[in-house]
Amino acid sequence: MLDTTVPAALEHMQTSRPKSEEVLALAQRVEEQVISEIEKENINIKSADDADALISLIRRTLRTYEGGSSFSLTPELISHLTSYIWSNLKGAGPLEPLLRDENIWEIEIVAPNRVFIRRSDGRRARVYLSFYDDSHVQRVVARMLDRSLSTNKKLDPALGIQDSQLEDGSRIHIVHPELAAEGHMLINIRKFATTEKITLFELGREGFLSPESCDYLTEAARSGASIVISGAPGSGKTTVLKAILNSLPSSYRIVSAEEVLELRCKLPNFAQMQTRPRRPERPEIELRTLTNAFLRMTPDVVVIGEVRDRETLPFLMTLSTGVQGLTSLHARSARHALERLRLLAQLSERPITASSATQLVGDCLDLVVHCARQGAKVGVKEIVSVEDPQLVREEWLFSTTTLFERSSLFEPLEENGHAKLTLGARTRDHQQR
The missing domain is CATH 3.30.450.370 (Beta-Lactamase)
Structure with a gap:
């Protein structure tokens, strides 16, 4: 039976660089010979029925080099190289x-x-x-x-x-x-x-956030809060986004748009869309195009896996109709996330002033959950409530209230006494659901 423990296939490469180069060169020569012999022996490389024949051909070819190499071609190395070449071919x-x-x-x-x-x-x-x-x-x-x-x-x-x-x-x-x-x-x-935590409860149990913040985010999401998850690459943004999604009631209809499908949602009425690159006779479908289709799909919640460009303004305009929204973006802090959203909204094809963009972002969003990485640890570092923008000296400015925070991920995420769910006019009557 084929040895599929490929990590050991080039064990020589990790212990001795000169020898590893020789082993690699041998594998390449054998692989080229096998490819040339496949057609002669009428082996269908894509067929599972011909797997044994392919393995046999690889091993026979390897054995022709016994005694002709500067290193010992042992039965173990033949088995490992068979696995390696097999993996290269299939x-x-x-x-x-x-x-x-x-x-x-x-x-x-x-x-x-x-x-x-x-x-x-x-x-x-x-x-x-x-x-x-x-x-x-x-x-x-x-x-x-x-x-x-x-x-x-x-x-x-x-x-x-x-x-x-x-x-x-x-x-x-x-x-x-x-x-x-x-x-x-x-x-x-x-x-x-495959073992990723996909509920807020599981994240809380692992120390990603606190039990109190888990309860708060669950209540906020179920009360119609529009939430942005921010952070650096690899800080757990998508993990938190998926966990919030899975905290929603099963009766909700979720409509999402992504460039690469990453969201996993256990709710039954989950309509997941993906962008399409330009291809011959098929135009490109961008996130912006999918976002513009949200309202025609009667969603309870709309989700963009990550906002980065011209999809930002149509996403915010969708939220301004009263639909709940979730998304993520790269940012240094919760405050910086709001500033980046304002900038991205201004990059749209429709002209919008910084003042109008500030008002739109402030009116549409309720919470920013900021994630961070500190060494090997990732987790939520702060949760901020987005208040109504303030007019200061004829300029609209963001106004926020910090609900949970910690200076280090190795410290507990603490509530500061302001964690009250205040959604104003966007609070829904969930008794009707």
């Missing part, structure tokens, strides 16, 4: 062990021989699992895209930058060689956390 090649390791959160490829990982505790490390060359990287990535969940399943250098969602839910971001200074494809894979 799977994710050198990335296979990294994708399977639940302690690895992100994979970063800078060059065929420069692969880095970010562990779940936040630490980065270089791994000496190498591709043969640039074409090897492209073959593996093309195969991963072909099996992806996205509408565009082809590796297309003309796009320059591509984003997709792999079959296990992981996100892949690709910068094509033409845009990279060293001419190598740059790749980031953000893995899908």
Whole structure:
């Protein structure tokens, strides 16, 4: 039976660099020979029925090099290399062990021989699992895209930058060689956390936020509060967004729009939409276009996975009709999140002044939940209530009240006495639901 423990397939590469290069060169030669023999032996590489024949061909080819290498081609190494070559032909090649390791959160490829990982505790490390060359990287990535969940399943250098969602839910971001200074494809894979906490209660139990703030956010979300989750990349924004979504009543209709499908919602009436890149004879569908369709889908709650551009103003305009909204964005603090939303609203094709954008943001939003990363720890650092904007010297300014905060993630998230649910005119009559 095929040994699928690919991490050990190139164990030589991690213990001895000169030997690892020789092992890699041998694997490449054998793989090229196997590819040339596949057609002769009438093996269908995509068919599960021909799996045994392919494994046998790889092993037979490897054995022809016994005694002809500068290192011992032991039965164990033959088994490992068989797995490695098999993975190159049918799977994710050198990335296979990294994708399977639940302690690895992100994979970063800078060059065929420069692969880095970010562990779940936040630490980065270089791994000496190498591709043969640039074409090897492209073959593996093309195969991963072909099996992806996205509408565009082809590796297309003309796009320059591509984003997709792999079959296990992981996100892949690709910068094509033409845009990279060293001419190598740059790749980031953000893995899908199968054990991720998806309720506020679970997050509270893990110390991501406090029990009191869990109760408050649950009550706020169920009372119609529009909430923005802010923070730096990797600070847990999407985790909090999903947890808030799953705290809503099951009778709600949720309509969402994302570039890469990340939201998991257990509510039955969850209409999830995804953008589409430009393709021959098919126009691009942006987040802004999907956002403009929200109101025609009779939502109770509208969600944008992350606002970054021209979708911001139509999203806020949707909230101004009284519909509840949830989204996330990158920001340094809760206050900075409001300022960024104002700026993004002004980037819209419709002209809007800073003063009008401030009023719109302040009128539409109720809460900002700011997340942070501190070393290996992530969590909510502050929860802020958005009050009515204040007119000061003929300029509209944001007004906020801090409800929960902590100076360090290693300290408890404390309530400061202001945590009262005040939604004003946007409070809904939930007795009618």
